[in-house]
Amino acid sequence: MSHIVDQVSFGAIVQVRDRLLDQQAQGRKVLRLESGDPSFDIPVHAREAMEKALRDGLTHYTASTGIPPLRQAIYRKVTTENGLHIPGPDNVIVTNGGMNGLYIVFRALLDPGDEVILPDPMWTEIAENIKLAGGVPVPVRLRPEAGYQYRPADIEAAVTPRTKAIFVNTPHNPTGMVLRRPALEAIAAIAEKHNLLLISDEAYEHVIFDGEQHVSLGSLPAAQGRTITVHSLSKTYAMSGLRLGYVIATDELILERLKKLVRCTINGVNSVAQHGAAAAINGPQDATLAMAAEYQARRDMLFAALEESPYLVPFKPSGAFYLWARITPDWPGYQGKTDDWSMTNYLIDAAGIGSSPGSAFGPAGEGHIRFAFSCSTDQVREAAGLLPSVLRAAKG
Ligand SMILES: Cc1ncc(COP(=O)(O)O)c(C=O)c1O
Structure with missing residues (x-):
């Protein structure tokens, strides 16, 4: 008999990472373009706040929904910066990363x-x-010819009497596609028309390029009262290991359920990390801006290299730190295979370059590959230097 947890995979990226770490342990140089972990240090004022919290003995249980100064800081941030209309800090739930936020929201x-x-x-x-x-995931295909946009018409065509919610992620992992205001307004209008909830994953809200503006779905009039927003501090402040995220909801019953779920799962996030998060949100934001500028420079380097490479058609991302590319039909393959895994395997074996096979991200990802540029600029530069010639040397 199958258990519900048996339906969950261990993840393709973990398999790639384990192979790269294996090779590294054997003394080989590897380039870590397989996963999305920021290379930067956390902002200095966040680190100092955590050091102070430790010295002050702030290491005890906290309110399970988060310490008041952090919920207050988040309340101020989402109402001023994201344009959300929420009554107060009680609408904020601090979670153990965005991942825990997503878990409790779907639950x-x-x-x-x-x-x-x-x-x-x-x-x-x-x-x-x-x-x-x-629940049942209902995928809507993002098409290369449409710039991988999440198109409102395709979303509406997927609505059935069992549809409960539309999940939205901008900037998007894995393509780096950004949804602009008109597209978000159209999605909110569909939710209003069919009385659906909206779940907005804004983990990459601050990793955005070329002057694009991040628009929070929950700020749009048609989305108000039906949107649950999930944020993360992992990318914004490079705090991935500190596990800080938060959920914003307005519906009283949903809020009550979320509070019960955090109490019965994590019962509050690490107290010291919460003090660091409050300092990060309340303090100067120049470190976040500097990171976004550096990511954009890395994107340009890697995009230019992939444009020069055979067998790949890269998509230029407007946000997040991933470069998504389509594998062309003339790819000779590796070890008798020509699927996306064959390119990932080839790049590991031929050059120690990590990547993620597109099929790991769903059926529409087949025949694609994702490179993350969140590892150091030196690693991205080195990979960009190698990729065109390594791919040219592929023999099948
Ligand atoms: C789209 C998306 N949402 C949410 C997260 C959650 O990140 P975390 O649990 O580190 O906050 C990630 C992490 O990679 C992500 O890619």
Whole structure:
């Protein structure tokens, strides 16, 4: 008999990472373009606040929804910067990273068999969390000819009587596609028309390029009262290991369920990390801006290299730190295979370069590959230097 957890995979990226770490342990140089972990240090004022919290003995249980100064800081940030209309800090729930936020949100919203519309490709953990909550992921294909946009017409065509929510992620992992205000307004209008909830994953809100502006779905009039927003501090402040995220909701019943779920799962985030998070949000934001500028420079380096490489058609991302590329039909393959895994395997074996096979992100990801440029600029530069010639040397 199959258990619901048996439906969840261990993840393709973990397999790639383990192979790269194996090779590294054997003394080989590897370039870590497989996963999205910022190379930067956390902002100095966040680190100092954590050091102070430790010295002051702030190491005890906290309120399970978060310490008041952090919930207050988040309340101020989402109402001023994101344009959300929420009554107060009680609408903020601090979570153990965005991942824990997504888990409790799907768990709080879904009954068995409820459908959630989501982009395909999509960061795998979304579909897995929907399934863990008993829901059914309903993928909407993002097409290369449409710039991988999550198109409102395709979303509406996927609505059925069992649809409970539309999941939105901008900037998007894995393509780096950014949804602008008109597209978000059209999605909110669909939710209003069919009385659906909206789940907005804004983990990459501050990793955005070329002067694009991040628009928070929950700030749009048609989305108000029906949107649950999930944020993360992992990318904004490079705090990935400190596990800080938060959820914003307005519906009283949903809020009550979310509070019960944090109490019964994590019962509050690490107290010291919460003090660091409050300092990060309240303090100067120049470190975040500097990181975004550096990511943009890395994107340009890597994009130019992929444009020069055979067998790949790269998509220029407007946000997040991933470069998504389509593998062309003339790819000779590796070890008798020509799928996306064959290119990932070839790049590991031939040059120690990490990547993620597109099929890891859903059926529409097949025949694609994702390179993350969140590792150091030196690693990205080195990989960019190698990729064209390494791919040219592929023999099948
Ligand atoms: C789209 C998306 N949402 C949410 C997260 C959650 O990140 P974390 O749990 O580190 O906050 C990630 C992490 O990679 C992501 O890619």
